[in-house]
Amino acid sequence: MGILELLFGRKPPAQQPPVQATRNTTIRHRAPDGSIVVEMYTPEQTAARVEAYRLELEAREPAPKGRATDGVKKKTVDVSTLRVLDLRSIPATQYRIVGSAFSVTQAGRYEHGADQYLLIREPRNKHDPNAVAVYGKGRRVGYATRTKAAMLALILDPLPYDAFLVNGTGMGAEKQMQVGIPAAAALQKYLRVLPAE
Template sequence: MSRTFLERFLGMLRDHTNGAAEPEGAKADDDPSILDLRHLPMRRMRVRGTAYVVSSRRRLSAGAHEYILRREPTNKHDSYAIAIYDGTNKVGYLTTSTASRMAPLLDLLGHEGYRVGGLPSDGVSVKLWVDVPLMDGLKRLVKSHAPRSSDLEP
């Protein structure tokens, strides 16, 4: 009986990771202040403002396949600002129009950061890309996390 491509691929992955279920580093952080949004439907957007926070040379090697979105409500230019981090380094922002729609929803969720996917620089272009949750999915998540009135009673 011949094995399917998927079975062969999973076998190779298992061999490469010494039988571990996930490759090292693929596990979600146990940090409760970061909410993982990668399960939501997403759209890919260009990271904005990278020239203001990362040098051109650094942008060629910056970015990641995983980003953290962090609200910046005290940002002097935009109180709805959402910064994008590749680990501990800020690499840019969401557009103001996207941030103005997302910020109130993220504020309701109340976490320090939100894990999403994306793409780093390809080594030629300095453009970075981030996966941003679609608004309908984010609204459903907020609704599912909202406390029930019975939870608020003493």
């Protein structure tokens, strides 16, 4: 029971919820001809535009996490045309594949990451004449590190092969793409007993 009702025997008027003032959204942007354009939208129009934009984004391919796709240079190879030497039987150490951000998107890392990779020399690479590209499922996914590439270039360049098959790991919840690179001594020992072509 309220004080007014006790004193005068009547009830106060019921309180109405406060009225929310609707605010229009004003957008200013520059038109292609250089003039400034001002557009005003009601809250309903703004909500409709936001929803339309959200649906448009969902329809697109998901963007990679962490880096724009502008710097990605897609390079593929037809494996059936290459002379490939299988090096998977040589004990190897797993090394991180570098430069993958310039070769594949985040989704591409999952798609082209594999348990086997091809190592292909790139002697005309403008950044490193010893460069060794790493290909997964026919697509370049990155490179061997500079130190490993320098070691591999000395050993692999004289051989009559276009590519070298090695083990590796693809992307996972707690792991990055890695390529198995044999130690120089083990690789040279393997090549010494290799039958001549």
